[in-house]
Amino acid sequence: TPPPHTTNIFQRFTNQNGIRPLLGKWVNYQLEKKIRRDQYPAPFKALETWVKNGVDNPQAFVEEARSLSELIVTDTSRNLVHVFHLQELLKSQAKKVDVKPQHVHVIGAGAMGGDIAAWCALRGLTVTLQDREARFIAPAIGRAYDLFSKRLKISSEIQAAMDRLTPDIQGKGVSRADIIIEAIFENLEAKQNLFQSIEQHCKPSALLASNTSSIPLDEINQVLQQPERLVGIHFFNPVAMMKLVEVIHGEKTSEDVLNQALAFVKQIDRLPLSVESHPGFLVNRVLMPYLMESILLLEEKIPAEVIDEAAIRFGMPMGPIELGDTVGLDICLSVAKNLTHYFGGTVPKILEEKINHKQLGKKSKQGFYRYQNGKKISRKTNFDDYDLETIQSRLILRMLNEAVACLREKIVATPQEIDAGMIFGTGFAPFRGGPLHYAENTGYKKIRDKLFHYEQTLGPRFTPDEGWNNLISSSQEEETAAA
Template sequence: MTTRFGSHDHWQIEHDVHDIVWLNCDRKGESSNSLSREVITELGEILSIIETIEPAGLVIGSAKPGSFILGADIREFDEFDDADAVSDLIRQGHEVFARLENLSCHTVAAIHGFALGGGLELALCCDYIVALNVPETRVGFPEVKLGIFPGLGGTTRITERVGGLAGMQLMLTTRNLRAPAARGMGVIDELVDEFSSLHWAARRAVMQKRRKRKASLSASATNRQPVRALVAKVLRKKTAEKANPAHYPAPFQMIDLWEEHRDNRRRMFDGEAQRVGQLMVGDTARNLRRLFFLTERMKGLGKGEDFKVRRVHVVGAGVMGGDIAAWCVLQGMEVTLQDRELKFIEPALKRARSLFKRRLKKRPAVEVAVSRLLPDVAGDGVPRADVIIEAIYEDADAKRALYAQMEPHMAEHAVLATNTSALPLEELARELAAPERLIGLHFFNPVAKMPLVEVVHGEQTADSWIKRGCAFCSQINRFPLPTKSAPGFLVNRVLAPYLMEAFTLMLEGIDKETIDAAAIRFGMPMGPIELADVVGLDVCMKVAETLASGDVDAQRALLQKKLDAGHLGKKSGEGFYLWTKGRSNRQSVDVDSPYGDQIATRLMTPFLDECRSASADGIVADDDLLDAGIVFGTGFAPFLGGPMHYLEQQEADFR
């Protein structure tokens, strides 16, 4: 765009009659804004002119309708192999941001939509931040998820603005704050309710020279010694409960930097550039970026299909069916939930209300959600539903009988899906009038936490229905993974030999805590014995019946003993572990030894072998999607980039 400021590809500039410069990011050729090297370079050129003309004020906003700035352009991260080169580039960004921070005129950031990572770091350079108070406005620092930490001054400026403890927690948790929460914390200074008001609020802030609130004395004290050292110790301990520093060094590097240098701004910026540069070229960050791009690919599988889901009908109000229904309600849909009698639906309604309270917080929002979840013993919701999900018990005859009742009443456009975890779609679809319509939507437990849904297709399934299934998954904020109908599909097929090997180790006399600790040390989010409790030992028994290998009789006997005692795992309060308020009584044990490595090797060998086998059988389209499915379906060590990628790297290292 050509103005008195010259021609720029990525910024729109207006200098109004009140001597305010309005600078709106509008990255060329992109639907949303991100901070590429070109965008930052152009910003520096524009700041040079502003430094010369010294206007009354500068307002930085976005010309994109959906967001402010999403952060740095992650696509550029893989261009570098040299840490020093990355650090030099970060220092150049620091220089541009410092010039914005030090302008003689008053500066305001006007945020609508997402302001994440580098976008928030840019806003923090301004004297004042005003934001549009809508659900789409979110602010936060997601960098730790990518194996780095904020690299454009965020570690310094956010801890200055809100205090050390609150600022570090925001970066460590990678939480995206809604506008009111950000205002309450002090990240945002002012909220407006109308988009048109954003412009006038920014103008008023310039004219009145409004400035950010200072952190309270108690918040500021957490940035100073000796309090800072105590806070850092607590943060390290809490972070280590969730992440192994050997696998995920970024959060620990950030805590170290803050503890060592927070009382010196120059050393903070220098340390940020050096440490983020080193992290950026490390294996963990490379592998986490790989997974990020794979998630973008899976999101893309649900786009481009003109299929808008407003109503969902779920048959089967057990744990899985009820939780699927509740999750769809949380995503704004109206859901009818069917079972044989109301008494079977009532526990699901109770669980749903608890979920709504945890997620929505405020009573009016909770009540609105409750009103969208309707018990439906008669199945009256079938004709109106866009998606029908069958989640009854695993019996092919019962499922076919149910489809025979529903199919004549379904809308022509409606998806018919089963949540079966084992039965072949070809067997379930054989009596349907339109067998090409049936797909699998295989959710994982717990539904509200597991981000993957296998979109299962049989030989008879038409591509159009697979695409609709993927579109539905995207609309409920889940990653769709198109998967062939085969025993265990992908995730359960790979988990089965892993769980069975863990049971075999127990039968050999190895303590369950030791087995779980070895898996966690390898990089799994939880061990296989605890995972079996979470999945449900009754479900594990079905897996043992259909997918088990090794000493199957002994494995089944081990499970049957638990089932006979009524110990189903987490859902019954006891399995291999005791469960209280959703937490097991598993004790941590030290397996940092060759013995621990041997156990991990025993566990992971059948897991990885089955990944190879699934790849050879073409269960999903390619190894990249296999990696994504296994990471998000089983929790396989994200820092390794996926099992097939890990095997490839191991083979390369061996050569």
């Protein structure tokens, strides 16, 4: 039996009746900067209980039990339990093989490639990082040192991680690596030429992986002698923060290669999601209509701050305009052009104008916002002057409609995997349980009817996907069976 907890002087001081209310106000202020009370009530309830009763008062236990009994039956609680099960679902996808690569070779030392290399080194793997010149690799090594210093703290461990990460301009690591990850710019011909060269020099057992964000694997692998070796391993930015990694399999990708890739992602402490190789895959395809709708709202003279506030009030970690700036407007344009090539539609002119003026977002200190010292400069805006509910509906409905299309096309196997992908890949409001879970709770027919309404007023981009009919029919059958 552990000994009873004894409080120190600081704990006894902060638990005094006269101190708790003052300290509680400060803690409440800090909480409100990070989360909203109506979305995540539990931390606020815990604080209120402590301020009112302290920890030594027997009534504190009664109040704590009462608060827990109220919180545990809320929608937020049920949805967050659902999110926990989604995380376990993704972890379970990597249990089919026990293969652990020891040497990773990354080609392309840009923002994504450099950070992928750093993360793999942090997780204990030997990594060689290739690019055309040393000046392209140097910034990635600097970012890696910052990551190691932040995560590891101890100087000997930081140095060990740095020793595992080796610049490799000549690409000698290709012949020794267990897995080779391509992370160059989004151009089909460039990727094909690179993989043709890699295939001639790598080990027969090496896994060939592309970090492409939108180009179908079955287009890249056409030039390979063994196209079944190619798999997509698509990380999200920032690599060290985003847990999800899409593992993309084309028609020719072998099952063994897919399973090895899933196991590798779990090995480096990320959440693998198996996704069919279609344009945009899952996350970018579902996210892009949401981002494009936000830019169309900008073209309607709605301020960026208002659009982002509408999304944040829904529960998004940041608004779509700031998200586009953070990802990079050039990357958004590239993905948008690729997806419109396959699915139709148009790219908003204002996005192309930003690129033409070299306003790429946060990395160029100006996009739809201006940035100073890495922080967004916002204008004061009276949100009451705008219809935030309509703005929010337009943004979220575009995302939900695309999610249903992906489910109908079997881009992933289940609705739960779509929810997991959007929560862990984009930060979709966790307390809502994911886009399809939210749609189910709201009512499939209600959402389809809203889409019909916007189709009439705003055009065919809101045309409900036929997958809504399948969901409505299934839901009605379940209700009939339950009755």
